[in-house]
Amino acid sequence: MTLATDFDPMKGKMLQILDKTGKVINKKLEPKLSKQDLLKIYKLMALARRADDKRLKMQRTGRMGTFAESKGQEAAQVPVVMQLTKKDWLVPSFRELPAQITFGLPIENDYLYYMGNEKGMQQIPKDLNMAPISVPVGTQTLHAVGIAWAEKLKKTKNVTVCYFGDGGTSEGDFHEAMNFAGVFKTPVVFICQNNQYAISVPREKQTASKTIAQKAIGYGMEGIQVDGNDPLAMYVAGKYAIEKARKGGGSTLIEAYTYRLANHTTADDATKYRTEKEVKEWEKKDPILRWTTYLKAKKAITDKFIKETDEWVEQEVARATKAAEETPKISIDDIFDYTYETTPQYLEEQKQEVKKYYPE
Amino acid sequence: MTLQSDLMTKMNMAEALNLALKQEMQRDKTVLVLGEDVGVDGGVFRITDGLLEKFGENRVIDTPLAESGIVGTSIGLSMNGFKPVAEIQFSGFSYLGFDQLAEHASRMRNRSKGRFSCPMVVRMPYGGGVRALEHHSESYETIYAHPPGFKVVIPSRPYDAKGLLISAIRDPDPVIFMEPKRVYRMIKEEVPEEEYTIPLGQANVVQEGSDVTLITYGSMLHTCLPAMEQLSNVSIELIDLRTVKPLDSATVIESVKKTGRCVIVHEAPRTCGIAAELIARINEKAFFNLNAPVERVTGYDTIIPLMQREQEYLPQPAKIVDAINRTMQY
Numbered sequence A: 001m002t003l004a005t006d007f008d009p010m011k012g013k014m015l016q017i018l019d020k021t022g023k024v025i026n027k028k029l030e031p032k033l034s035k036q037d038l039l040k041i042y043k044l045m046a047l048a049r050r051a052d053d054k055r056l057k058m059q060r061t062g063r064m065g066t067f068a069e070s071k072g073q074e075a076a077q078v079p080v081v082m083q084l085t086k087k088d089w090l091v092p093s094f095r096e097l098p099a100q101i102t103f104g105l106p107i108e109n110d111y112l113y114y115m116g117n118e119k120g121m122q123q124i125p126k127d128l129n130m131a132p133i134s135v136p137v138g139t140q141t142l143h144a145v146g147i148a149w150a151e152k153l154k155k156t157k158n159v160t161v162c163y164f165g166d167g168g169t170s171e172g173d174f175h176e177a178m179n180f181a182g183v184f185k186t187p188v189v190f191i192c193q194n195n196q197y198a199i200s201v202p203r204e205k206q207t208a209s210k211t212i213a214q215k216a217i218g219y220g221m222e223g224i225q226v227d228g229n230d231p232l233a234m235y236v237a238g239k240y241a242i243e244k245a246r247k248g249g250g251s252t253l254i255e256a257y258t259y260r261l262a263n264h265t266t267a268d269d270a271t272k273y274r275t276e277k278e279v280k281e282w283e284k285k286d287p288i289l290r291w292t293t294y295l296k297a298k299k300a301i302t303d304k305f306i307k308e309t310d311e312w313v314e315q316e317v318a319r320a321t322k323a324a325e326e327t328p329k330i331s332i333d334d335i336f337d338y339t340y341e342t343t344p345q346y347l348e349e350q351k352q353e354v355k356k357y358y359p360e
Numbered sequence B: 001m002t003l004q005s006d007l008m009t010k011m012n013m014a015e016a017l018n019l020a021l022k023q024e025m026q027r028d029k030t031v032l033v034l035g036e037d038v039g040v041d042g043g044v045f046r047i048t049d050g051l052l053e054k055f056g057e058n059r060v061i062d063t064p065l066a067e068s069g070i071v072g073t074s075i076g077l078s079m080n081g082f083k084p085v086a087e088i089q090f091s092g093f094s095y096l097g098f099d100q101l102a103e104h105a106s107r108m109r110n111r112s113k114g115r116f117s118c119p120m121v122v123r124m125p126y127g128g129g130v131r132a133l134e135h136h137s138e139s140y141e142t143i144y145a146h147p148p149g150f151k152v153v154i155p156s157r158p159y160d161a162k163g164l165l166i167s168a169i170r171d172p173d174p175v176i177f178m179e180p181k182r183v184y185r186m187i188k189e190e191v192p193e194e195e196y197t198i199p200l201g202q203a204n205v206v207q208e209g210s211d212v213t214l215i216t217y218g219s220m221l222h223t224c225l226p227a228m229e230q231l232s233n234v235s236i237e238l239i240d241l242r243t244v245k246p247l248d249s250a251t252v253i254e255s256v257k258k259t260g261r262c263v264i265v266h267e268a269p270r271t272c273g274i275a276a277e278l279i280a281r282i283n284e285k286a287f288f289n290l291n292a293p294v295e296r297v298t299g300y301d302t303i304i305p306l307m308q309r310e311q312e313y314l315p316q317p318a319k320i321v322d323a324i325n326r327t328m329q330y
């Protein structure tokens, strides 16, 4: 018996340790996290939430372009990614600010990207194995398999965590990725953030299968549906899948059942396809709320800590904002010089043409 | 084309396209609209707004998020009696369906010696200038103009958009219909309420002139117009191609023969762009009428930069003015 067989998606089971009020409902599975880890989850979720709020403020005042909000999906990311080492890989889609922050990407990199400055993704720190944000839905799942495959060929124990949405599971690339991962037993942890909608299209219209987790079965892989707003459940599921992958056991599909507490992007109006009632229900399941309640009941958090974290978060977000806003645009050379390793003559000529119009 | 009534309404391109879809769906029960978010949401650019309410979910279909699925099933639907108008949310995501388009849609007629054809339309917003995310701004019409079998339409203004979309839907072959998203809500003009068609493959001589032929299409028309205002001393013949495949060579050649000079403007990358094909044709048919080398003002052979730098990439009036002035020196 494994965690995935205990919570067989075909039997309608979902892994949950904390209920929506933050009460432990599965004592047996409650992980023995150090106080430091418990608080780390709190800090990172709080930071991600504030960093996301700040993006919205900047977008609304014309200081940032369109971006995909991550509000509400922090628990589906932080508790899993915090278990990775620097040698592991993170392959995100575009709603993974919390995962990026947890993995160690400076917030300003994300800000720059959505401010329309390539440097954000071009300057991912060299010691961070993170693929750039991937906008074409579902396509990055194949890269994750390739990256993990390379690690396997190199005989390391490094794992690759790949994020995508419920909509992403409709793309052919997703199915090819799952199939390759099954066939080559690559160490990938596939995490589908089922936030119930792909823009306006509800999950039921995306796939006729009852759960997304059960799709794994067809590829000879384990799948498990997890309450994605429950940090403990996500921690446990992530731990299971990561350890399995490290030990050569291949891939796992984790369906994080969650909700975006925001519009799809800043260009979207979710009131066109979601009811206020539904949103209100999910607001009650806010992962940060749930986590705070849990920590308080455990007496693992103090009001003083909450206040200090709040101040730290504020400073960190302000620092990142300043760093992003003070970063100069890319140069004209930058537009051209990353097309190839060596810029061919015809591109050199085109570059000179631009420079004539935009002297630097 | 003559119009039976002169009922006109001022509308933008998004509204004109919406009206065309509505009228064609009303006229022909086999016309279906399918794609991501086209139903309840009315499309991310609201081009299909209100269609679901009017025609129901058997004809206005929110599909799963899968471009190959959308295009591939459209092929089957079109082989079996329907006329799908598929929406790809942004042209930058159409490549996930490119396999189905290039392997099948474009060659079904040929492969089955006419037994099957694919009378389908694939609509997709393209182009830059709207401060969009990565992959949301490119202009790769060449990849659809290249494989034999497609028609590729790119309107520049509301009036043309409506007439061309109706023609595309009625066309017996697959049509790639690329919509300049920058223009969706940029201008309003008088558009007839009633249905009308604009033949595919026919360019529009927007303004007659005798010194130089300025050729463009899609959103770049609106970059050429301000350039022309700065050149009141030059008599410019402005041609809006409207369809980039088949190209209206006759109109182009006739004009170049008259003016002896030509400047071509597109925002797509330069290499193998539509300008390259036009220059080849001019070379073949009007070489001895040329007074000056043909100039092209285009996007560059790089990825279009994100919004902080995209204006530097896109053709600007100043570059067009300079190109015209250079040809006038001969």
Ligand SMILES: Cc1ncc(C[n+]2csc(CCOP(=O)(O)OP(=O)(O)O)c2C)c(N)n1
Pocket: A068, A095, A135, A136, A137, A138, A164, A165, A166, A167, A168, A169, A195, A197, A198, A199, A264, B036, B065, B067, B089, B090, B093, B096
């Ligand atoms: C291949 C592709 N098609 C369409 C889009 C436009 N688009 C961006 S996000 C999105 C919905 C994605 O839904 P889901 O995978 O559930 O992720 P979520 O946005 O809910 O996080 C769509 C259709 C895209 N980015 N890529």
